[in-house]
Amino acid sequence: MAVKHLLLAKFKEDVTEEKIQELIKGYANLVSLVPTMKAFHWGTDVSIENLHQGFTHVFESTFDSTEGIAEYVAHPAHVQFADIFLPSLDKVLVIDYSPTST
Numbered sequence: 729m730a731v732k733h734l735l736l737a738k739f740k741e742d743v744t745e746e747k748i749q750e751l752i753k754g755y756a757n758l759v760s761l762v763p764t765m766k767a768f769h770w771g772t773d774v775s776i777e778n779l780h781q782g783f784t785h786v787f788e789s790t791f792d793s794t795e796g797i798a799e800y801v802a803h804p805a806h807v808q809f810a811d812i813f814l815p816s817l818d819k820v821l822v823i824d825y826s827p828t829s830t
Contacts (some may be wrong), residue, residue: 736786756770
């Protein structure tokens with residue numbers, strides 16, 4: 729069963745849109761560098777409910793298992809990217825879950 733790895737992000741005020749786009753490209757590139765990462769999607773908040781708590785971007789990665797996520801987290805490409813990505817964030821929330829079929 730697939731496992732989804734969701735990261736909600738709020739970038740720091742001083743991070744430019746160009747830098748955000750560069751970081752997103754780097755994040756998306758991990759799917760070609762980390763064998764256990766099967767898919768990657770991202771988007772920005774479009775909710776009308778205004779319950780985002782400041783989070784502006786959502787990043788979703790798909791794995792075959794929680795073990796695959798553990799391998800991803802420890803993978804040198806992910807570690808290197810995280811060292812660049814995380815300092816650009818004001819807030820971050822990560823949730824891993826297995827989607828239900830119903």
